[in-house]
Amino acid sequence: KNEVEQSPQNLTAQEGEFITINCSYSVGISALHWLQQHPGGGIVSLFMLSSGKKKHGRLIATINIQEKHSSLHITASHPRDSAVYICAVRLSGISSGSARQLTFGSGTQLTVLP
Amino acid sequence: DTEVTQTPKHLVMGMTNKKSLKCEQHMGHRAMYWYKQKAKKPPELMFVYSYEKLSINESVPSRFSPECPNSSLLNLHLHALQPEDSALYLCASSRVGAGTQYFGPGTRLLVL
Numbered sequence: 001k002n003e004v005e006q007s008p009q010n011l012t013a014q015e016g017e018f019i020t021i022n023c024s025y026s027v028g029i030s031a032l033h034w035l036q037q038h039p040g041g042g043i044v045s046l047f048m049l050s051s052g053k054k055k056h057g058r059l060i061a062t063i064n065i066q067e068k069h070s071s072l073h074i075t076a077s078h079p080r081d082s083a084v085y086i087c088a089v090r091l092s093g094i095s096s097g098s099a100r101q102l103t104f105g106s107g108t109q110l111t112v113l114p
Numbered sequence: 115d116t117e118v119t120q121t122p123k124h125l126v127m128g129m130t131n132k133k134s135l136k137c138e139q140h141m142g143h144r145a146m147y148w149y150k151q152k153a154k155k156p157p158e159l160m161f162v163y164s165y166e167k168l169s170i171n172e173s174v175p176s177r178f179s180p181e182c183p184n185s186s187l188l189n190l191h192l193h194a195l196q197p198e199d200s201a202l203y204l205c206a207s208s209r210v211g212a213g214t215q216y217f218g219p220g221t222r223l224l225v226l
Contacts, residue, residue: 033214041202042219043157086156101170102215104156 003027006087006105013112019074021108023087026068033102034061034072035086043086046072077112084109118218120205126224129195135221137188137205146188147215148180149204157204163188164210195225 004025013019023032034046047054047061049070054061058077063070074081087105118139127133137146144165149157162170163182177199179191188205205218 035217040219041151041204041222043204043206043217045214045216048214088156101159101162106156107154 002106003103004087004089004105006085006108008108009106010109011111013077013110015078015112015114017077017112019077019081019110019112021072021085021087021110023070023072023105024068025070025087025089025103027089027103028092029068029089030092031090032063032070033088033090034070035088037084037086037107039083046085074110079112079114082111118205118207118216120203120218120221122221123219124222124224126226127192127195128226129197131195132191132193134192135190135203135205135223137190137207137218138186139207139216139218140186141207141216142185143207143209143216144185145208145210146182147206147208148188148190149206151202151204151220161190192223195223197225199223200225 007022031048031050033048036044036046046059049061049063051063051065058075060073072085084107086107088102090102121136125133146163148160150160151157159172160174161180166182166185177194181189200223202220202222204220206215208215
């Protein structure tokens with residue numbers, strides 16, 4: 001079983017729909033990242049969370065540490081939101097002086113149709 | 115400047131060639147990373163440099179040789195690669211011990 005599980009694997013939505021992507025993890029973490037990868041490769045970091053909720057434009061990320069679960073929401077989705085969304089966690093127990101390794105989920109391919 | 119740059123964007127090489135990938139950042143980050151990503155898979159960590167010293171090598175074959183000549187630059191030297199090494203190679207950087215990893219656009223490598 002993967003330490004980081006994402007659902008759904010694939011998601012197709014109509015423009016304007018509210019979208020939710022879920023991430024569950026089975027290990028202790030110090031932070032959780034949501035990343036976006038467009039076709040062509042480059043990865044953009046959307047959020048880094050250790051508790052609560054963050055919002056940036058139409059994107060909202062929440063995390064529930066007790067339930068080991070995070071969600072990424074996209075409001076008023078647009079075709080340009082079509083990308084792979086990846087959840088990644090930094091395991092806890094790594095010393096603060098060490099470089100950060102990330103454990104990645106398998107990604108959610110989002111397609112938003114016009 | 116929150117940019118990580120990578121060159122070249124694309125690379126085609128034969129199995130006997132020697133080539134290098136380059137990564138650069140000017141954010142003052144002292145942790146830098148190489149990842150390999152195959153199609154429809156998440157990135158796999160290859161190497162981590164912390165304060166210009168190799169701190170993690172995820173059992174990567176010796177045909178991949180990383181180098182961190184200074185705090186802004188990270189190279190990946192390639193020699194005698196195999197076709198299965200064809201992938202997207204991503205570089206990232208972060209502060210040591212805190213903060214977000216910033217990723218470059220990647221080099222798409224094809225080994226013939």
